[in-house]
Amino acid sequence: MQNLKTIRLVIIRTQELGESDKLITGYSREKGKLQLLAKGAQRSLKRFVNKLELFSCLTVQYNDKYRLPIINWAELIDSFLPLRQHYSSYTAAILVCEHLYYWMTADDGDEELFNCLLWFLKELARQPTQGSQLLVLFLSKFYDRLGYRPDLTACAVCGKLDNTAAPFAFRTGHGTIICRRCYVERGAIPLALPTIKLLSLAFELPVKKLSRLKLNTQACREALNLFRCYGRYLLDRDMQAWQTLSTAGEGSLPYNG
Ligand SMILES: [Zn+2]
Structure with missing residues (x-):
């Protein structure tokens, strides 16, 4: 019986296999x-x-004697039902699952990231119209935990971070910001000072305090644009759900490459 394992996970992808089986990918x-x-x-x-189902949090018991472990039983903890009833919150949750699916590998469990995922799903189920804001907060923590926190402390050239140097731009290739006085190259992502300050707070705050941060439409749009371009640069692929999100009424994302 030593092959039997019990674990709590969130389902981030499901695929049908043959006539009757299902392949489940979870993050634990x-x-x-x-x-x-x-x-x-x-x-x-x-x-x-x-x-x-996708996004469900479960306890599962599986047998890892096989190359592809087989589930014995599953007990539902939360299905986060409300977020499936709004197109925009559903899309935001798909995007988070896509990030986990493409970035994470086996044996890279991370307690804070798992807690952040549960926080995101709970908050999104509670307020399904806040998809953009919750996505920004989740992705801030996500890149931070992966070790790719963008350096937003000050202009990478002159070291300034104030209104005289605003607006700033994020350079995906460097992971840093540069101010208008120094040089703004083509393709850099525009960032207003309040957006930079909100993101810096999101990197620092523990997950349970993230809900205190409120982002306006401009900050959401700029931050999502940053994460989309930065993620595409790092991973060399654009998540499919970004496209859907920009047509789901979640504010039009300026980036459309
Ligand atoms: Zn500068």
């Missing part, structure tokens, strides 16, 4: 990203009914 605190096979899940087996 202890084991990072993991893939599990749910045999017979496409048939309405009682033990899986309505449990193996």
